Every structure is written in structure tokens, then in C-alpha cells.
Amino acid sequence: MTARTPFRRLAVAPIALTGVVLAGCVANTPAGGSAGGGIAVTSSSTDCAVGAASAPSGPVTFTVTNSGDQVTEFYLLADDGLRIVGEIENIGPGISRDLVVQAQPGDYFTVCKPGMVGDGIGKTVFTVTGDTVQLPGTLQEQVDAAAANYVAYVKDQVAQLVVGTQDLATAYAAGDVATAQALYPRVRANYERIEPVASSFSDIDPALDAREADVAQGEAWTGWHRIEKDLFPPAAADNGGVTYVALTAAERSSYADRLVADTQALADAVNDPSYTLSIDAISNGAIALLEEVASGKITGEEEIWSHTDLWDFQANLEGARVAYEGVRDIAAGKDPALVATLDQRFAELEATLSRYGNLQSGFASYTDLTPAQVKELADGVNSLSEPLSRLTATLVS
Template identity: 70%
Template sequence: MFALAGCVPNNASTTDAAAAITVDSSATDCTVSAGTATSGTLKFSVTNSGDQVTEFYLLAEDGLRIVGEVENVGPGISRDLVVQAQPGDYFTVCKPGMVGDGIGRSSFTVTGDKVQLAGDVQEQVDQAAVNYVAYVKDQVGQLVTGTQAFVDAFVSDTPSPDGKTAAELYATTRANYERIEPVAESFGDLDPAIDFREADVPAEDEWTGWHRIEKDLFPPTADENGGTEYVPLTAEERTYYADKLVSDTQLLYDAVNDPDYTVSIDAIANGAIGLLEEVASGKITGEEEIWSHTDLWDFQANLEGAKVAYEGVRDIVETKDPDLVKTLDERFASLQDTLAEYGSLNSGFTYYDELTTDQVKQLADGVNALSEPLSQLTATLVG
């Protein structure tokens, strides 16, 4: 049901046959002239009536994967987004300022018959890479604003503007990072600075990032802390670690928004595989969130990130190995159904230390069942 997409200039002849759907991106809303369309070539004509540079996205049914996007639309400027849209359910959203989670998110439905994707395989590969980069930039943009709200609550020890404390914001804010963690790992020292667990840090190195703050938000007992009573951070130390997390997150944002940043098709597939390995190595063992026990929040985000990466190349893989695609579709759905038995990112999950041995085994079996066929993705894609 998903499509590959592209952004084109306003006067491109390839869009002449497409009936334009107008989009008004203002400071407060994202007004789309139609909520339905027929499958095939669609053109969204995006006008920025606000006072900030904006972006427009067509998102897949999960609200995460970017089917198409047009960015850097200045105030008073119009640009077009052209997509080959398959039947299915989508979302539209605008992002004034190009950070955060956007405004005016609305449902968009495509009806009709499945259509043949335009372009040869190489063009589809190239567009899959463009769409995945857009997804990464979107997740990191949301992480920037979410992290700032989180550390503001952490430093002040008062609820954020939406009434949530730092402890309440911790797991959900991290989801944007966990969905694209292999990307952060590709930038050398950024992942260690942002996301290393205490046990991962060499004795001579400084421990910073999310898990340093986690330990202060969810302080361990002396028995949990190697027999030593945990000493809470001072106000100055909280500010230091908060500022460091914000700074390192900004470095990640700058890296993925560099004009030269791109990803290869094998990196997308390997990213999906790597995210399932993250689940197997940290979440299933309960070692990732050793103080907060919010491992299932990370598990969900890793699974979502892996599925987004997979679905971005799914149509290409299906032409080479339809049986593999069928198996992956089924096992992604099965693992998601199992995880959903314990909650969701919106409603919260069961804390990991509250799971029984049998429940942990059930989750591990689901991860293993998906990991085996997923490990074949890269070889199938590039072979």
C-alpha cells in the first residue's frame, strides 16, 4: 500500500497531468483542500502563509514513515510535492520552523487500484534513500524539542508545560532516538555521549546522556548500586548533564541536516536489522533501562524504527523475494501484537521488572522469529 515519492519544481512537466491538491501551511494549521484522492500520481501544491520556513509531509498509515516531503518552503513561497500513491490510509502534516512534531495532522485516504511504481529499480532505490533521510531528520527534529522540554523539567524539578514531570517524559521522549539509533551510532562519539549505559562507559571516560539522568530520576537503592548509597545530583550537576544532552542532541540534528548527509540502501536494511539486535541485546535482558525499567518503551520504538526502514524498501524486495516479504509482514505484525499486550507508547507499558519469566520468553521468541528472516533483508535487497 506504500509508495515512493519525490519533490519537484513547480513548473515540472511531469506533474502537468496531476490534479493539484492545495495545502496552506500557516502559523497555526495545515489546511489540505481534500482528504481523499484516487491512486496514482498526486500533486500537493504547498503554500506557506506563515512567518517561518515550513515543511509538508505525507506520512504512511503508521504516522511515522515519510512517503513524501517538501522542505524549506519560505514564507510566501509555494512548492509542489508529487507522489505515486498506492491505495491506503495516510496522514498529512506541516512543520513550521522545521522542528518538533508538526501541526494540523489530518487523515488522508487514497482509493482505487494498486498502481505500478514509476521509474526503474535504481530510481526506486534512490527515492527510498531520500525518504529514509527525511524520516531520520523528522525524528531528530522531534527529539530536539522533546529533549528540551524534558531537561527543562529535570533541571527545575517542576512539571513541563503539559503538566508532565521529567520522570513521566523520560521514556516517551527517548522514542524518537530509539527509532533511529543506528544512525546516531554512525556518527562516532555521539551515541556514547547520548545513550551509553553506565556499564558501557570505560572507567577513564565521563558518563553523560540519557542514562546518567535516568539514574538520578529513578535512584537505586544501595543494594542496586553495588552496595553504595546513591548520592543525588546537585542542582549544578543537573544543569551540566542537561546542557550536555541538549548540546549533543543538537550535534546529531546538525549532522543529519548537513546537505551532504545521505544513506545507502544497504544501510537502511542494516539499520532495520540493527534495531532488532538492539532489542535482543538490551531490551529483552532488561539491561537498557536498568533504573527506570522502561525497556518496553524502547522495545516499541526499536520495532517501529525497524519496520519503517523495512517498509521503505519493501516494494523493491518484493520483486526479488515475495516469500521473504510475506514472512516479514507476518512476523512484524505478530511481534507488534505480542508487545501490544503490555501497553503502548501513548498509554504506557508494563514496567520490565514486573514481567514474569514466561512473558519475557514470549517476547524473546517473537524477536527471534522476526530476526531470522530480517537478517536476509540486506542480501536480498542488494543481491
């Protein structure tokens, strides 16, 4: 993972309707703009063509036209490619809709999602130039926008998780161990980024993510870690002195089907029209993700069979960063010193972890770390956790 560029943020206007214009603003008219002054975006089944690669800071309108045969979505992502800073959903074939954002200077990504599944297509850098602009709206409106954007991020991660889990389940049930092993830590990243959200559904999270040591006697053990143990079978010495017996084809199929079903239950829960999150829940989620790293990933106890703990560490850290950045501007207005500290500590921990790999090319096995390296990572987690623990109190004060 490379060093991050300075933070870039957008405040999303709570408007995403055809023909809407922000009152009192001057329309952006860069090359490729639509006739109405916005930036034309064409979403097809194979591409996401954006009519301009940049715009000046301030109100920016993307006019998204669906030229394909599936319902599509359009996203504007932060420079990490994860945090959703603007989105417009349910654009039917032949329909055009506008996304209006208040853009701060920096680099972003545009992406379309035909069929509204997977991680999208046509991901392209989009740059905003000029000076910083003031966040629009009242504090409550900013809070509401932060909550809406984070819920959109959660839905996006779960949507990607649904697709990836099906791929993993298919390979695993078919006995394609090599493919399933390669998919296991990559697909789990989508889950680990929003783990506190999953944990809030008390009937779903244990079914998906219970470790063997956490399963009470007599209860069924299902989910990721049951499959992990079968994909990365332990030696007898690491299995209580008992030789591990591989699951049968029928058992693999049963566990794979259950994983898919429970993942879909999570998707149904976060896509319920009544589902929302308060700003304190978002910041507490960031705090909880660092606690997850401290209690399981940094100790090697989470992925005890595959030793892919650093993958989870990275995903937890990314999820915490997304939650924090979503409320950062609000916190900055109340405690700029805390925000400066958090910016620095996030960057330092990310730089330390990047020495061991990344989610694209893979991470070192946890078993390859020396005690000194584990301590260095733990010290970085502790250094970030302390100021992060003060974020919620700052936001709600």
C-alpha cells in the same frame, strides 16, 4: 497499539518544485483541488488545511502555500504516522511549492511543520482510492527514492528529539522530577527509532547513550542514562551496596546542558548536506534495531533504573518497520516469499507487544513481566530477526 492495516506505500517522484507537472500523467481534480489540478494545501502558523481528504491512485500533486510568517514544511506520512513517503521543505512565507507523488491505494496522514521543528500540526488522514499502480522509474531510481525518504525520516525524528530533549532538560535542571520522569521514555522514543544512525557517529552516541556498565574507568559518564539514574534513584542493594547520592542542582544543570548540546551535534550531523545512506545501510539498520531489542531491551538491561525497556522495545520495533517498509517494494520484486514472511512476523510481534501498552498511554514496567512473558516476547523477536537478517542480501543481489 492496535492491529495495523494492510501496508500502504507511495513512491515519491524526485521532484518538488513550483509548477512541476509529471509528464504524461492525468492530473487529479478532487474537490478542493488547486487551479492547476493539484490538491491545495495551506500551511499557516496554526493549521495545515488540505483541500481534499482523498485522491485516486496514481500521480498526485499537493500544491502547498505558506500563509504564515515562518518557513514551513509539508509531509505525507504512511499509515503508521512515522514513515515519510513524501515531503517538501523550506517553503517560505507567501511561497507555493508542489509535491508530486505516485500514490498507491491506502490511508496516509498529511501534516505541516511551521518553523520546521517539533512533530508538526494539523495531522489529518488522507485516503488514496483505486487500484495499485506500478512503481515509477528504474530500479536505481526506486533505490534512490527509498534512500531519500529514509534520510528525511531520520532528520524528522532527530528534529523531534531536539525539541523533546530541551523540554526534558529544562524540567530536569529545574528539579521538576515528575515532569522529567514522564518525559524520559517518551522523548527517548525518537532516539531509539533511529539508534543505528546515532551509533554510526562514534563520538556522539557514547556521549548520549552509554550505560553505566559500559563506561571505562576514568571516563566521564554523560547522557540519557546518567540522568535516568538520578531521576529513578536505585536502592543501595541495586547500586553495589552503596547508597545513591542525588546530583546537586549545579550537576543537574551541567548534565542537562550536555545532553542538549550532544543532541544538537547529532542533528547537525544528519543535516549536513553530504549526509546520505545507502539501501544496504537502511536494511542493516532494521536488522540492527532488532538486535538492540534482543541484546538490551528484552533482557531489561537498557533502562536498568527506570525499567522503561518496553518503551524502547516499541520504538526500536517501529524504527525497524519504517526502514523495512521503505525498501519493501524493492525486496518484493526479488523475493516475494521473504516479504510475505516479514509482513506476518512484524504484525505478530507488534500484536504481542501491544498487550503491555503503547507509547501514547505508557507501558508496563519491565519488572512487572513474568519469565513466561519475557520468553514470549523474546521468541517473537527471534522469529522476526531470522528472516529480517536476509533482507540486505536480497536487496543487493
